[in-house]
Amino acid sequence: MMRFPKFQSITRLLIRKIVWLAMLGALLVAAINAYTVFLQSEDHLFDTMTTIGAVYVPQLATSVWDIEPANVAATINGMVENNDNIGYVQLDLLSGYQFVAGQLSDVGRLPAKTFTLYEPGTTEHVIGSLKVYPNAKAFYQHLAFNLATSLLGYVLLTFLICQLVRWVLRQHLQKPLKEIAQFAQTLDAERLLTPLRLSNRENITPNEIDLVVAGFDTLQTELSRHINHLDQMVAERTTQLEAALASIQQLYITDPLTGCYNRHYLNNQLELIFASQAQQPISLIFCDIDFFKRINDTFGHKAGDEVLNRCGQILREGLRTDSDWVARFGGEEFLVVLPKTPLPEALQVAERLRLSIAALSFDFRQQAYSITASFGVAQQLDAENATQLCERADQLLYRAKHNGRNQVCSD
Amino acid sequence: MRCRLQLLLGLYFILLSIASAAAATVAFINPGKHNELYWSTASSAMQDAAKQLGFSLEISYAQRDPLRAIEIARLIAARPAQNQPDYIIFSNDHGTGPEILKILAKTRSKTFLAFSTMATPQEREQTQGPRQKYPNWIGSLVPDAEQAGYLSAKQLLTAARQAQLYGPDRRLQVIAIAGDRSTPSSVLRNQGLQRAIAESPDAVLKQMVYAKWQQEKAAEQSRWLFARYPEARLVWSGSDMMAFGAMQSWEQAGGQVGKTAVFSAINTSPAAMAAIQNGRLSALAGGHHMNGAFALVMIYDYSHGLDFARESIELEAPMFGLISPQMAAKYQKKYGFHDFSQINFKAYSKYENPKNQKYVFTLASWLR
Numbered sequence: 206m207m208r209f210p211k212f213q214s215i216t217r218l219l220i221r222k223i224v225w226l227a228m229l230g231a232l233l234v235a236a237i238n239a240y241t242v243f244l245q246s247e248d249h250l251f252d253t254m255t256t257i258g259a260v261y262v263p264q265l266a267t268s269v270w271d272i273e274p275a276n277v278a279a280t281i282n283g284m285v286e287n288n289d290n291i292g293y294v295q296l297d298l299l300s301g302y303q304f305v306a307g308q309l310s311d312v313g314r315l316p317a318k319t320f321t322l323y324e325p326g327t328t329e330h331v332i333g334s335l336k337v338y339p340n341a342k343a344f345y346q347h348l349a350f351n352l353a354t355s356l357l358g359y360v361l362l363t364f365l366i367c368q369l370v371r372w373v374l375r376q377h378l379q380k381p382l383k384e385i386a387q388f389a390q391t392l393d394a395e396r397l398l399t400p401l402r403l404s405n406r407e408n409i410t411p412n413e414i415d416l417v418v419a420g421f422d423t424l425q426t427e428l429s430r431h432i433n434h435l436d437q438m439v440a441e442r443t444t445q446l447e448a449a450l451a452s453i454q455q456l457y458i459t460d461p462l463t464g465c466y467n468r469h470y471l472n473n474q475l476e477l478i479f480a481s482q483a484q485q486p487i488s489l490i491f492c493d494i495d496f497f498k499r500i501n502d503t504f505g506h507k508a509g510d511e512v513l514n515r516c517g518q519i520l521r522e523g524l525r526t527d528s529d530w531v532a533r534f535g536g537e538e539f540l541v542v543l544p545k546t547p548l549p550e551a552l553q554v555a556e557r558l559r560l561s562i563a564a565l566s567f568d569f570r571q572q573a574y575s576i577t578a579s580f581g582v583a584q585q586l587d588a589e590n591a592t593q594l595c596e597r598a599d600q601l602l603y604r605a606k607h608n609g610r611n612q613v614c615s616d
Numbered sequence: 617m618r619c620r621l622q623l624l625l626g627l628y629f630i631l632l633s634i635a636s637a638a639a640a641t642v643a644f645i646n647p648g649k650h651n652e653l654y655w656s657t658a659s660s661a662m663q664d665a666a667k668q669l670g671f672s673l674e675i676s677y678a679q680r681d682p683l684r685a686i687e688i689a690r691l692i693a694a695r696p697a698q699n700q701p702d703y704i705i706f707s708n709d710h711g712t713g714p715e716i717l718k719i720l721a722k723t724r725s726k727t728f729l730a731f732s733t734m735a736t737p738q739e740r741e742q743t744q745g746p747r748q749k750y751p752n753w754i755g756s757l758v759p760d761a762e763q764a765g766y767l768s769a770k771q772l773l774t775a776a777r778q779a780q781l782y783g784p785d786r787r788l789q790v791i792a793i794a795g796d797r798s799t800p801s802s803v804l805r806n807q808g809l810q811r812a813i814a815e816s817p818d819a820v821l822k823q824m825v826y827a828k829w830q831q832e833k834a835a836e837q838s839r840w841l842f843a844r845y846p847e848a849r850l851v852w853s854g855s856d857m858m859a860f861g862a863m864q865s866w867e868q869a870g871g872q873v874g875k876t877a878v879f880s881a882i883n884t885s886p887a888a889m890a891a892i893q894n895g896r897l898s899a900l901a902g903g904h905h906m907n908g909a910f911a912l913v914m915i916y917d918y919s920h921g922l923d924f925a926r927e928s929i930e931l932e933a934p935m936f937g938l939i940s941p942q943m944a945a946k947y948q949k950k951y952g953f954h955d956f957s958q959i960n961f962k963a964y965s966k967y968e969n970p971k972n973q974k975y976v977f978t979l980a981s982w983l984r
Contacts, residue, residue, distance in 0.1 A: 272825045272837035300843050 216371075216379035224367045231363040235356045242355065246348050253290050254318045254337050262335060266322040269298060269332055281306040284337070289347075292340030296322075298333035313341025381406070381414045388421075398429050460533040462510055463517025471532035471540060475591040484544035488551035489594055491581040491602040492520065492558065495610040497537035500576065504569040512567065512576060513537060519561045525554065540595070548584035548615060555580040555613045563611065577611035640919050641672045643701040643725070644908060645688050645716070647709035650677040653885040654855075658731075658905040660954040662705075665909035665961040669916040674701060680829075682710040689719040697724050703915050705908060707731040709799050714742045721750045726918075729756035730911040731904070733930065735800030746929045754918060755929040757911045757977075759904035761801040764882050764936035765808025769852055771899030771938055772880035773816055779878060781849035788816070789848040791841045792824040793834050793858045801904075805854050805882060822848050827858045834861030842869050849877045856881040856888035856900075863896060874898060882936075886952065889944040900939045903979035907935060909956065910977045913964045922967040927974060937979030947983055 261284055268276040281294045285307035292311035296304040317336045324330040381403050388401045401421045403414070458470035466474070478484045494500075494516060501509040513533075520531045520539055534540045541558070543551050562578045581602030585594050597616075605614035644662060648655025659675050666673035678685035685706070692700060704725045706716050709732055720727050733756045734740050746753045769790075776788050783789045792809055795802035806824065813821045822845045827834035838851065842865060851866070853859035859881035863873045871877050874895045881888050884902035891897040910933070914924045924931070939947070950958060959982050962968045964975060 270823075272840045274836065300840060 214379060215382060216374045219374055219378070220367070220371045223370055227363045227367055228360070231359040235352075235359045238355055238359075239352045242351055243348060246344070246351070250290060250315075250339050250344055251318060254339060257284065257288055257291065258318060258320045258335065258337055262320045262322060263325070265296065265335060266332065267325050269296075269322060270325050274302070274304075277304055278306075289343045290339055291337055292343070293338040295336040295338075296333060297336075298322075299331065300333075307338070307340075309338070311340050311342055312338040313345075315339045315341050315344065377409075378414075380404075385414070385417060385421075398425055400425070460517070463513055463533050463539075464521060465517045465539065466530060466532035468532065468535060471534070471542075474530075475542065475595075478542065478544055479585075479591045485585070486545070486547055487585045487594070488543045488546045488548055489583055489585075489598045490541040490543065490551060490555045490558070491534070491595075491598040492516075492539040492541065492555075492578050493602055493606070494537040494562075495577045495579055495606075497576075500574075504574075508567065508569050515565055515567075516562055516576075516578065519565065520558060523554070523558045523561050529554075540598075546584075548582065551582050551584065552613060552615055555582045559611065559613055579605040579610045580613040581605055582613060582615040639670050639672045640703065640915075641674065641701040642666060642703045642705060642912065642915065643674045643676070643692060645685055645704065645706040646675050646677045647680065647682075647685055647707045647712075647731075648677065649679045652680070653887075654883055654905060657884070657954055658908050661906050661956045661959075662908040662912060664956040664959070665912045667957070668961045669912055669965075671703075671912060671916070673912075678709075680709075682712045685709070685712045686715050686719065689716040692725070693719050693723050700725050702726065702919075703728060705730050705911055705915075708733055708735070708739070710796070711736075711739065711798050714739055717743055717750050717753055721752060723752070725752065726915075727753045728911055728915060729753070729758070730907050731758060732761075732800045733758045735803060747925075755914065755924060755931070757907060757914055757931045757933060758801070759907050759935040760932055761804035761904070761936070762808040762811070763934060764901040764904065765805035765852075765854070766812050767808070767936065767938050768880040768882055768899045768901040769809045769812035770815075771901075772850055772852055772878060773812065773819055775878045775898035776850050777818075779875070781876075781878060782818075783847035783849070785820075785847075786818070788819040788850055789845060790819055790821045790850040790852055791838070791845060791848045792821060792852045793827050793838060793854065793862055794824050795829045795854040795858070796826055802854055809852050819850075827861065829855055829857065831857045831861040831864075834858035835864045836861075838862035838865040839869070842866065842871075851877060851879045853879065853881050856883035856885050856891070856897075859897065860887065860891075884939065884947065886948060889939070889948050892939055892944045893941045895941075900944070901936050902939050903935045903937050903983075906956075906977065906982065909959075909961060910935070910964065910975070913961055914975070917965055917967045920967045924966075924975075931975065933975060933977045935977050935979065937983075939979075939983075943983055950983075 261280060265277060265280055268280060277296065281296055281304050284294050285291050291307065292313075293307035293309050294305065295317075298304075315338065317338045320335040320337065321331055322333040322335060324332055384403050385401065392399075401418050403418060406415065409415075458466050460467040478487060494512060497509065497512070500512055516537075517531070517533065517539070520541060524531065524541070525543075528545065529541065529543050531539055531541045541554070543554065546554075559578060559580055563575065566573055566575050568574070579602055581598045581600065581604065583594060583598040583601055589597075601614045601616065605612050608614065644659070646655050646659060648658075650656060655677070662675070663673055665671075676688045678688060689704075689706070692704065700723045702725060704720055704723075704727045706713070706720075706727065707730060708714075713729060713732070713734055717727060727750070729746075734743050743749060743753075746755045772790075773788060781788060790809075790813060792806070794806045797803070809824075810821065813819050823841065825837045825841065827837055834853070834857070838861065841848070851859070851862045853862060859879050863879055866873055866877050866879075873879060874897075878898040879896065880899035880901075881891070881897050882901045884900075884905060888897065888900055888902070892900040914931070917924055964972075964977065964981075966972045966975070
């Protein structure tokens with residue numbers, strides 16, 4: 206709810222709209238009612254006057270006929286005094302006498318009702334006429350009172366109905382909606398799968414509210430299924446990606462022809478090993494295949510590649526531990542790195558590798574041939590870096606070559 | 617001063633008690649006004665009769681107010697028993713009779729109805745007859761009021777025939793000004809008029825109105841009536857005053873009383889007597905003002921042990937008679953000053969005259 210600067214509950218909105226519309230309707234109905242009441246009141250007024258006339262006329266006729274002017278005067282005074290509806294009465298007799306009662310100013314513009322007076326017992330012998338004027342002031346006062354009470358009644362009824370509607374809306378709309386809204390508001394990743402349960406829904410036939418709740422339920426179930434599926438897929442893809450990455454890594458640091466590490470890996474690792482005290486002492490073996498150019502020239506590049514491949518395999522398989530490794534330095538030159546190895550052990554390794562390579566046999570078009578390799582072995586001296594050690598090992602390899610090849614040289 | 621007043625009052629009561637020991641006391645609740653001619657004449661006749669018959673008569677006037685008549689009865693009933701009169705004479709004017717009877721039933725007095733008696737079925741049912749529901753109600757005497765209306769109407773028609781006052785329809789058109797609708801003597805007079813009209817095929821009663829015995833009201837109503845019935849030439853009235861009111865209107869309208877229209881009345885006032893003599897009235901009936909005096913005669917017999925019940929406890933006696941101009945002259949000469957002492961009331965008593973079988977209270981018996 207605090208998400209909006211101006212918030213209005215839907216129940217409140219509905220109630221306000223209903224109240225306004227109902228009040229408008231009540232006023233409209235009251236206005237129509239007022240109009241009909243006005244028409245009816247007029248009719249009723251003239252009916253009443255007819256009734257009053259019917260009561261007084263025979264009495265007046267008798268008094269006139271019996272020549273009782275005092276009675277006549279008293280009767281028409283009584284008509285005005287005892288009947289609020291009558292404002293003015295005028296009795297004109299054929300004999301020329303006239304009797305009046307009431308105030309002509311009370312009559313307003315309402316028309317008079319005229320009665321004819323006959324001799325008692327006859328219906329032909331006219332003796333006079335009676336004009337009865339309604340009392341406009343009393344009429345309009347009475348009308349206003351009637352209209353006011355009826356309007357008040359309508360307004361009260363409407364107010365009562367609105368209160369009932371308000372109560373019903375609160376009970377059946379506001380409360381569940383509020384619960385739904387609160388639920389939706391507090392729905393975060395952790396509570397995403399908490400089910401929505403509304404209070405006091407036991408005795409209610411399901412309606413749209415329950416459809417919304419059911420919709421939430423469906424949505425949550427689907428969401429949960431979807432999330433599970435995604436997790437699974439991510440794991441699968443991660444594994445695949447890791448495999449691919451490992452493969453790329455392997456390709457990146459390996460020489461494809463010999464299966465040994467490449468010069469790039471060598472450069473990186475050599476620095477790391479030399480920087481680590483734990484790897485001391487480090488020994489290097491430089492190895493170079495003897496007369497490789499002649500093999501290439503004699504038996505072709507394919508034979509040369511096979512020689513390189515088999516030599517690389519011998520070098521990799523002839524190492525002692527996992528910590529020893531071999532890289533192709535370039536051309537037919539290999540560098541074997543032996544961490545935590547003193548020179549005598551390195552010489553033994555080199556010697557064993559020389560014998561293994563010399564024991565290899567190749568054939569080219571049923572013609573057998575073998576090869577040899579020369580080795581330069583050096584142990585790291587104090588304060589000697591990788592380049593300097595390599596340089597020194599290379600110098601020793603050169604000495605081995607110079608001394609007749611197929612041998613291991615060291616200081 | 618105060619002492620002297622108390623002394624005088626004491627003396628008065630002593631004298632009163634001596635008088636009551638000597639003579640029976642009678643009270644009369646007069647429904648009329650004390651200055652009203654008819655009712656004061658009736659009182660005068662009663663006083664003369666009481667004097668002759670040895671009664672002490674006390675008269676109270678209700679001033680034509682029915683509530684006042686009832687109030688007078690209440691005052692009498694509230695007196696200590698020894699101060700209540702032996703006899704009370706009252707009238708049923710305006711239907712006050714049953715209530716007065718009920719009030720006086722608690723007294724030691726004997727009650728007697730005169731002038732008007734219980735006439736309507738409701739009144740009869742309420743009071744029953746004398747000496748029944750109210751045992752102290754000993755009887756009644758009323759004049760033949762119907763006869764008064766009848767006689768005056770008959771004479772009026774005769775006069776109109778002589779004067780040829782027929783309307784265009786060749787009939788004698790009569791309008792009637794009656795007293796009221798409730799007093800029995802009034803109702804009976806009206807019935808008498810109607811009987812006379814019914815007997816005369818050449819006469820028609822156009823309308824009867826009620827002027828409450830008042831001259832002014834009769835004048836107003838007759839003014840309307842003359843306009844309403846321009847061909848009517850006969851005016852019957854229940855009393856002399858109402859007849860005079862009608863005459864007044866007729867003259868105002870340009871008519872000549874006794875010539876272009878004829879008038880009748882009931883009563884024996886000096887004005888009525890004068891009018892019958894000078895021809896303004898064409899018919900006059902009277903004699904009923906003697907009712908109270910004759911009632912005293914019946915009470916006199918009763919008090920002497922001769923109960924009038926032997927003839928009737930509710931007597932309707934012919935008291936009314938037509939008064940000719942000659943009789944009117946004689947009346948004014950004999951009784952013009954309301955002095956009825958010339959009449960020997962004891963002559964009407966059965967106690968004094970054992971030979972008399974019936975009471976004869978006719979006009980002719982005292983106006984000859």
